[in-house]
Amino acid sequence: MDDHPHYPSDKEEDENVASSPTQCDGPNPDLIRSDEESAVETDYGSNPRSQDEVLSNPGYDDETPSISSEENKSNEESDDDFPQIRKNQELSEDDQAETLEILFDLRETLTTSKKDFVFACGGSIPTTTPVTLRWDPQNDSKLASQCKLSFPDTTNQEDNIAALVNDMLPASFGHGGETVYDETYRKALQLDPSKFSTNFCPYTTGIIKEVTHALAQSFRAEASSVRAELYKLNIYQGPSGHFRSHVDTPRSPTHFGSLVVCLPLPHSGGALELEHNDKTIIFDWSNSGEQKADEQDEQDEQAEQEKGEEADEQDEQDEAEEQGENEEEDGQEVPSIQWAAFYSDCTHQVHPVTSGHRLTLTYNLYAVPHDPLSKPLTLDLPLLRQMKSILSNPHFLPKGGYLGLFTTHAYPHTSASFSIKTYLKGLDKVFWHGFQSLGCGVCLRPVVDNHEPDYFGNPRRSKPNLGNYFKICQIDQFHREYDLGFKEVHWLNEGGKEREAQYCYPSTYGNEAAASLEYSWCAIIVGIPGYDEELGGRMRLEKTFEEREKNWDDRDCEVRLLSEVWE
Template identity: 40%
Template sequence: MLDVKDADTDDQLRALQHCVESNYKEFLFACGGTVPISSEHQEYPGPMSKGTASCPESASSKSSSPTSGAHPLVTLRWDPKDVSTPASQSKLILPIEETTAGNLKHLLAEMKPATFGRGGEDVYDESYRKASKLEPQNFSTNFCPYSTGIIGAISQLLLPNPKFADQRIIKAELYKLNVYTGPSGHFRSHVDTPRSRSQFGSLVVCLPVKHEGGALEVRHDDEVMKFDWGSTSEQPELQWAAFYSDCEHEVFPVQSGHRITLTYNLYATFNSIQRSFNPLNNAQTPLDRDIEALVRDPTFLPDGGYVGFHTTHTYPHNDSEGCLEDTLKGLDMVIWRGFQRLGCGVCLRPVLQPTPYIDVELPFMLGRTFELKTMDGEVESIDEWDAIVRYDWGLEHLSVEDITWLNKPTLQTKKAAFAYTVYGNQASSCLAYTVCAIIVSVPKINEGKRANLETTFDVDVVVEEEDWEKRSPWD
């Protein structure tokens, strides 16, 4: 842990730091499950989805569990390249029926090699990824992730924030149909690039087609979750996994058969009409209780001050628009929510270590998001470097030294902030990196209690952006 001010008397702070450390790996970064499939053709409360998966009125993204009963047989239809192809040859019923069994080869023939992103370009390299794809505008399916209750489960397991329980919904955007074919279909370890700042994760649904191998492994830090969807169940079923967008994941080689999946991008969106209950009692977790004890302790920051927490997940914190608070994940969301519900001001800020020199340690610098700009100039000392970066990037009134930190930064969450050139025997181009931090403004003690601190947990405390830039929100 980082050193804290008045550490001898801050027993509550030490308790919270210990709780943060012990709970660090207890939060989910992925989840999954199965949906049984019936052997009958029947109507199902979900339209044939093409492109964005729509949410029917009867299916809420806040459902607490999948709908009762089994999913009907899954139907896939696609647009053939040859317009003269009969419609009967452009349809596949899963689990595969005799009437459409021959159409699997027609589907495979319509697909294109799957690429992956590298350096802003789409790259095709079978040594890294061997799979095929079909774009969402070229096929449709009767599968609906809302009606099955999958989106409801994801909402409660990966985005359990009561502040937005009444308005926030998850938008599942159909992204690709992928096929990994044995004996060598695979996708080496990688991290997806979010499509927008509101994207928080991905959903992969494995369709009921016989195959062996092709397990999906999802990793965050040293933790691993593995989803093995090979043909082991006697009863046909849909299998799925959802995970945060900053998680490393890998598809191991398919040994035989065809591993067919639907992939969805998951976005946090708002709908003022959508209403639902939130069954999670967020004030009863040990971490929430420790946060409350710390804030209500009159000996902790009696004159007010700041608490900092380096996030455990990666966010687009250097973008000009910043990241959305409702896309915070796991422990990060618990910390944000825990302080906010007590009336403390909270914000997200990038934290930069501004020295380009290896053997010199400088404190991290708290800053703003960068505007796109070019600076011409030279610096010959660390003091000059520090002054320039603070002037163009640092906050005016608040420095890292003013903050009581709960944890150390996780370097896996770093993002490139800006580029610079170092001159010695030869010029070298370098990148400066930042990590994301939650900064909490704790009100001062006034007449035995925190000023501005509400007694209700439902208060929304709004701290304007310029307040963080120029002065303390509680001055």
């Protein structure tokens, strides 16, 4: 975590609000108008190992919906009321009251449903089918049998591990656009896939199916699929192998996740800890550490005591059956391969390995777009039901308006290519595809902010600005090109951390640096069409919004009445 830059809080900055930056009618972002169909994915299962609530408190000052006061007008430009729900001056009092109530309800649903979205999943696979790993020796005189590890077979294991360690190279990581070696940051060994091979397959073992379900499930009938590309073989060895907090280097705009597969070698320590939006998930695969064994014994003893004499027979039976799954017929336990997959923009670290060898295969996970002709699925999510009911209400933003959500994940892009719609994550994708499938306009803007003084030494605006298009450049350069565009956005979350990590994500990435790719935090803007009393429904988007604010994603924007797309 130390490696992530500290951004001053709003309070630190509020006193120093700078003048409004120049507006710019930049080119219409092809990123937003891309013809590519959106792959609609959702992950709304809950991860059993997740802890705590996720969504940061939206941070409103008081509980009651507060409308920006008249005096506080010019609220489009004012930082003070951000991100309060804005007053729409043209609405009747009744419509205004109802709109506010609906917005607050929606914000609450978003807050509570955020905890249902997973950012990591994992599991274990018994090595009932033997797994073999072979590698190129640095020294040609070695025999093939000395450059091979097999699981669960342990013949020559110790000698061959020593040989493997010898044949590997120190592992690098990306920092500030460069590939560096620094053992205080990452102490590990690595081998490129060109130097080793294995018969382990994340597809046949069912891992990719599970990852697709948990992290890339589609909103549509044809699920978008996941392509796993073998990236490295790594060893973190005792007593101090580790990898401090980082996010993984984005490899392409469709690169959404990382998969780590841990082969069954004895080691202790080395837990993988993932963190996202104040939620922590730990995958601890140590299997031979004395400390862990002791701790486990203690826990078992305690659990036994708690169970007392009236221990439930069924429980014991279940436990026995569970153990049996990993046992061979002779009662010997079969070592298991452990794995974890996660969105690669989530901060993670490998804690120090205190003894033994933590041997892993790592894969980059890419989203493969779904069949564009597939039909949307009807999902029975409370959030979607609420979206639909909001749009049916004639008192909710009767003249149309904008809703804004700061994305809960960061997304990689190049200057020329951005395919966020193929792999939106978690709540972001439900929000996007939910409103889009109900006929609203949706578009995505990079959140551009800069807490550094500008060229002339003046402090920047303290509030996030929406960029008009995705581009890789110096923040300073980009900052002058942003375009506020949407004036009266009703923000549904404050964004918390998302607002701080801006256009350029922390410069420390995992692995090697990748050229011309950056993560960006974004905002999803939803255009809610106006309600036509006579027609009894919501109007076309172009009847509601100005020309320059029509940069919606391509689907479903031409309908006359939104209800027509609901059937």
